[in-house]
Amino acid sequence: MALEILSTPPGLDSFTPLEEHQSQTPGTFFGGKPVLYCKHGGLTLSIARDQLEAHPAIAKFSVSASNQDPASISNVDVWVTSEHLIIFQQQPSNNGIAIPYPTIALHAIQRWKGPQSTALEEGIEALYMQLSLNDSELVNSDDDIEILEITVLPPNYDSPPTAESSNSATVTTTSYVRELFDAISACADLHPDPESPSSDLDDGEADMPGAGGWITSENMGEYFDEDGNIIGGGRLGAGAGTIRLREDDHDATNGSNGTGEIEGDVEETKWRRTE
Numbered sequence: 001m002a003l004e005i006l007s008t009p010p011g012l013d014s015f016t017p018l019e020e021h022q023s024q025t026p027g028t029f030f031g032g033k034p035v036l037y038c039k040h041g042g043l044t045l046s047i048a049r050d051q052l053e054a055h056p057a058i059a060k061f062s063v064s065a066s067n068q069d070p071a072s073i074s075n076v077d078v079w080v081t082s083e084h085l086i087i088f089q090q091q092p093s094n095n096g097i098a099i100p101y102p103t104i105a106l107h108a109i110q111r112w113k114g115p116q117s118t119a120l121e122e123g124i125e126a127l128y129m130q131l132s133l134n135d136s137e138l139v140n141s142d143d144d145i146e147i148l149e150i151t152v153l154p155p156n157y158d159s160p161p162t163a164e165s166s167n168s169a170t171v172t173t174t175s176y177v178r179e180l181f182d183a184i185s186a187c188a189d190l191h192p193d194p195e196s197p198s199s200d201l202d203d204g205e206a207d208m209p210g211a212g213g214w215i216t217s218e219n220m221g222e223y224f225d226e227d228g229n230i231i232g233g234g235r236l237g238a239g240a241g242t243i244r245l246r247e248d249d250h251d252a253t254n255g256s257n258g259t260g261e262i263e264g265d266v267e268e269t270k271w272r273r274t275e
Helices: 018-023 049-054 166-189 197-206 248-253 266-271
Strands: 004-006 035-047 071-081 085-089 095-099 104-112 124-132 147-153
Touching: 018 035, 035 049, 035 166, 049 147, 071 166, 104 147, 104 166, 124 166
Parallel strands: none
Antiparallel strands: 004 095, 035 071, 035 147, 071 085, 085 095, 104 124, 124 147
């Protein structure tokens, strides 16, 4: 799924604030403004340089250091809306992207360490996202899957905190990341992945009794009533569930053995008692 390239930043008047959306009933459920769940500015993106150069929409961003890997893209605003996840860099460039939520294959909070971090450093909380940029229905092999990994870092992530500001800086950094994570989770739930065509073939099987597990003597009452009818499956047709006794003589006379001839005394052959 392609990323939409933006050349102008979004405006606050283009969205309905989440608080306003939750406090009143909308006049219409169609054609309204997207809901703005949260917006943060002054963020930094960390992207592997080979992935940055491979995607034209991302390559338009201005990189802080030309020889650093992963590359850092600073002065970024992130808008989490009910329609798209928007990432926009106003300075020094004026470029952005709108990410459809089904494109976000994974998002999580991780501990991030910079290139100069030591093994003893704990790292800071950051938002990690893995974007799947192609249609999974058209991919023939794992080698064709196009992945873009983006790590969103909070403001002043690289500034060492002083002894006085250490606690407050940690709280602020954590709140930035967790608010973004919660907002993306809520908006992603509004855009479930489309069902694959093969799933339509399994819909009928999912409704059958015991489709979710085994039918045993302990749970049989959950699937069948006392007359043997499937619970929730509607009334069965005439003759359903009837036990038919085998009419041996009649079957043999009419050639039910496939030869059209009687193979001797049926009762003697089938029911002869042995000592």
